[in-house]
Amino acid sequence: MPLNPQEQKRDLSLDARAGNEKLFFTVDSALLSELGEKLVESVHIALLELVKNSYDADATKATVEISSYSETEYKIVVKDNGVGMSLEDVKKYWMRIATNNKAENRVSDVYGRKKSGSKGIGRFSCRRLGPELYLDTTAQLKNGKYETTSFYVNWAAYKPGTDVSEIECDGETTRTSAGKTGTSLEIIGSKKGWDRGGWGVLKRRLMLLVINRGNRAINGKKDDPGFDISLIAPDFEESSITNPREDLMNAGWGRLTLKVKEDGEACWSLDAKTIGQKKIIQPERYPELAGTTADIAFLPDVKNQFRNPDLILKTSLQEALNNWGSIYVRAEGIRVYPYGERGDDWLEIDRDRGLRQSSSRYLSIKSLAKSLRGVTEGRELLNLLSAKSHVGEVIVSSPNNLFEMKASREGFVGDLAISTLRTVVRFGIDWATVYRDYFLRLMEQESLKRAQLDFATSVSSPEDLEEALKQEPVVAATKYLDKEIRNLTQTLPKKENKRVLESASKAIDLILESKKVREHELQHLRLVAATSSLFLVFQHEVRSLLGVLGEFDIRLKKLSRKMVDASAIEDIAAMRKTFDDTKSNFNSLLEMTSLLSVDAKRDSAKRLAISVRARKAVECFRLICKNYDLKIDLSGIPTALKVGPLLEAELLSIFMNTISNSIKSVIAAGTKNIAIVADQLSDNRIKLNILDSGLGVEPGNDDLFLPFLADPKGQLYSSLHEKLNPEDEHIVGAGSGLGLPIVRDIAVSHNGSASFVVPPEGWTCNLEIIIK
Numbered sequence: 001m002p003l004n005p006q007e008q009k010r011d012l013s014l015d016a017r018a019g020n021e022k023l024f025f026t027v028d029s030a031l032l033s034e035l036g037e038k039l040v041e042s043v044h045i046a047l048l049e050l051v052k053n054s055y056d057a058d059a060t061k062a063t064v065e066i067s068s069y070s071e072t073e074y075k076i077v078v079k080d081n082g083v084g085m086s087l088e089d090v091k092k093y094w095m096r097i098a099t100n101n102k103a104e105n106r107v108s109d110v111y112g113r114k115k116s117g118s119k120g121i122g123r124f125s126c127r128r129l130g131p132e133l134y135l136d137t138t139a140q141l142k143n144g145k146y147e148t149t150s151f152y153v154n155w156a157a158y159k160p161g162t163d164v165s166e167i168e169c170d171g172e173t174t175r176t177s178a179g180k181t182g183t184s185l186e187i188i189g190s191k192k193g194w195d196r197g198g199w200g201v202l203k204r205r206l207m208l209l210v211i212n213r214g215n216r217a218i219n220g221k222k223d224d225p226g227f228d229i230s231l232i233a234p235d236f237e238e239s240s241i242t243n244p245r246e247d248l249m250n251a252g253w254g255r256l257t258l259k260v261k262e263d264g265e266a267c268w269s270l271d272a273k274t275i276g277q278k279k280i281i282q283p284e285r286y287p288e289l290a291g292t293t294a295d296i297a298f299l300p301d302v303k304n305q306f307r308n309p310d311l312i313l314k315t316s317l318q319e320a321l322n323n324w325g326s327i328y329v330r331a332e333g334i335r336v337y338p339y340g341e342r343g344d345d346w347l348e349i350d351r352d353r354g355l356r357q358s359s360s361r362y363l364s365i366k367s368l369a370k371s372l373r374g375v376t377e378g379r380e381l382l383n384l385l386s387a388k389s390h391v392g393e394v395i396v397s398s399p400n401n402l403f404e405m406k407a408s409r410e411g412f413v414g415d416l417a418i419s420t421l422r423t424v425v426r427f428g429i430d431w432a433t434v435y436r437d438y439f440l441r442l443m444e445q446e447s448l449k450r451a452q453l454d455f456a457t458s459v460s461s462p463e464d465l466e467e468a469l470k471q472e473p474v475v476a477a478t479k480y481l482d483k484e485i486r487n488l489t490q491t492l493p494k495k496e497n498k499r500v501l502e503s504a505s506k507a508i509d510l511i512l513e514s515k516k517v518r519e520h521e522l523q524h525l526r527l528v529a530a531t532s533s534l535f536l537v538f539q540h541e542v543r544s545l546l547g548v549l550g551e552f553d554i555r556l557k558k559l560s561r562k563m564v565d566a567s568a569i570e571d572i573a574a575m576r577k578t579f580d581d582t583k584s585n586f587n588s589l590l591e592m593t594s595l596l597s598v599d600a601k602r603d604s605a606k607r608l609a610i611s612v613r614a615r616k617a618v619e620c621f622r623l624i625c626k627n628y629d630l631k632i633d634l635s636g637i638p639t640a641l642k643v644g645p646l647l648e649a650e651l652l653s654i655f656m657n658t659i660s661n662s663i664k665s666v667i668a669a670g671t672k673n674i675a676i677v678a679d680q681l682s683d684n685r686i687k688l689n690i691l692d693s694g695l696g697v698e699p700g701n702d703d704l705f706l707p708f709l710a711d712p713k714g715q716l717y718s719s720l721h722e723k724l725n726p727e728d729e730h731i732v733g734a735g736s737g738l739g740l741p742i743v744r745d746i747a748v749s750h751n752g753s754a755s756f757v758v759p760p761e762g763w764t765c766n767l768e769i770i771i772k
Helices: 005-019 030-039 043-056 087-094 122-129 196-210 244-251 314-324 349-354 363-371 416-459 462-470 473-489 494-562 566-594 610-619 622-627 648-669 716-723 726-732 739-749
Strands: 061-068 073-080 132-140 146-154 171-176 182-190 228-232 254-260 265-272 276-285 293-298 327-331 390-396 606-609 631-636 642-646 673-680 686-692 753-756 765-771
Touching: 043 061, 043 073, 043 122, 043 182, 043 196, 087 146, 122 182, 196 228, 196 244, 228 244, 244 293, 244 390, 254 416, 265 416, 276 416, 293 416, 363 416, 363 739, 390 416, 473 494, 606 610, 606 648, 610 622, 610 631, 610 648, 610 673, 642 648, 648 673, 648 686, 648 716, 648 739, 648 765, 739 753, 739 765
Parallel strands: 061 228, 327 390, 631 673
Antiparallel strands: 061 073, 073 182, 132 146, 132 182, 146 171, 254 265, 254 293, 265 276, 293 390, 606 642, 673 686, 686 765, 753 765
16 A cells, blocks of 8 residues: 555655765756846846945945957956955855855945945856956955965856866965955956946946945944946947046036135136036135135936936935935045034035025125026025035145144144135035026926927917917916816806806906016016116225225325425316316216116116117216227117117116226227117017227137126236226226126027127127117
């Protein structure tokens, strides 16, 4: 009678004991191939795992090079300067499948990094990348010597049906008294499986490692200096070498850099999405910071604000920013703590955000906010990003040793160093934040245009689309709603139909009236902006005049005591003449500002005669033109030609800023001629050309439209002061750099433009302004 399963099992167990046999598991080589395919999904993930191993090995730099080995094969080399492996480590961990080393030791030995892997699949990554592996690794032993282990693995030798432990790998070990730790893997593998899409995924993952720019030592470990990666892959990159950190810094909304020159001039540069490249020189000088640099990336949590959103995995980025996002400080090549450490707010960014600090503490940045259309003065910092969304570092330098680190390397001696540095860096961040706010306003406008196009496309026939797009969006939308409501209510009972139509009509009227109020408020804001900007341009001239008047008054009082002397009488007569001229200059400047001192409640946009406003503006410069025999020709403006509707302050602002610039240029060049020409274009817009025979401006030069760049080439004011009479220097003065940005902004706000174009024969500069 056959035995049942339980009896069979019991009987086998008895037989095994009787023979005293021991049973062992063995591993077929087919498992390596199986695990290589299942655990490591693609060649890109395999390569990522190898770089993670470098990070876990406390490397500060890893290099990945992928080059053609043959028509069908790549050679992949991964090198790092980590702690390496001793021969014992290779045997115990690398050559042993699925070790629990990383699971038991969750942080690295040297820097205490949280290890990125725990499954021990590094050798499977090598198997996934190719059938041949050359590995060299050097570690420092406890006796101080360096042990290098080199071996070759031919994965093809691990054929199904063979036992893994029976296959030998050729290798050798050497020991030296000096050396460098690190690991190098060279793999020869097929070109199949490599594609640009996977390469992009790899780079995004690598970015999360290179955000780490260093952390403070914990639990007896060393300070972590951070991790860098160099990618050399000509088949996948436009340039031969790529650093994922560079890609990250350039992928966000903007990148802000600082360089402090020897004379203390702090030069900021911004390269940002939509905004492009902007530059500014900080008004104050900081010679004690000479040589200091900064490199800061703006990384908001909104993907469509990135210049290269494809390089960003939002959820992973947020995790990385929480761990490592901040602006660090380095001195003498060493990271200085606690600046930029988690919870440290040395730049007071999060403090200002928490207090809803909406206005910058820097006057020049407030002025910039005024000059940018759509940015609300006094609220320019409401879009300030958190401290962790600013990623970068400041490398400090100081000729007078302002940055003396404490013996503990915890900060600097005294508060002056970090206070001064904070002032400079916050200026740059606030300046860039104003432009980010401007960028957000531009995004809103672009979104409105898209919505308008979608609406017009859905309700208009193709032949009527162009005409539909010309309609004001709110008016067009309300007309459409009114029409559709009337169509829908036709099926309602008469009484109900009347009630719905009355309610809908009132709602539409409310929308249109609200629009009118907002437009009126916007006109007043433009008026205030135009008026305020002109006061900024001329306030230093007025103050200088007041000082001169006081000075002459004192001198006249002293000279009055010399009335008995004939030469003294002549001296007083000369002084009184100068005094009278100065008073006239002062009155001219007062007249110029009074033209703009309009009542905002009564002023409104209207059609304006161009020639009348041009003459008013020219009259303000009457004395300076007389003193230097300058000719301002207005004959090219037709008497009946009008522009607008726009505010009078806006048109006067255009003329005064441009005439002022031309006067400076012709005096500096030693010439005399300025002209204003006006024409009406076919689309009824007005074209103004401000011509002069001064130093000249290259056609297409946009640098002069950057706020606060009054003299980017450094030629104007040096030449100007050589030609000016001493008593006239206070009339011209140093420009604010706001005039041309204001002119362009006014033109753009009225469906126009402002740019330098090719001048006619006999002229050196031609500023062309088009305005509706």
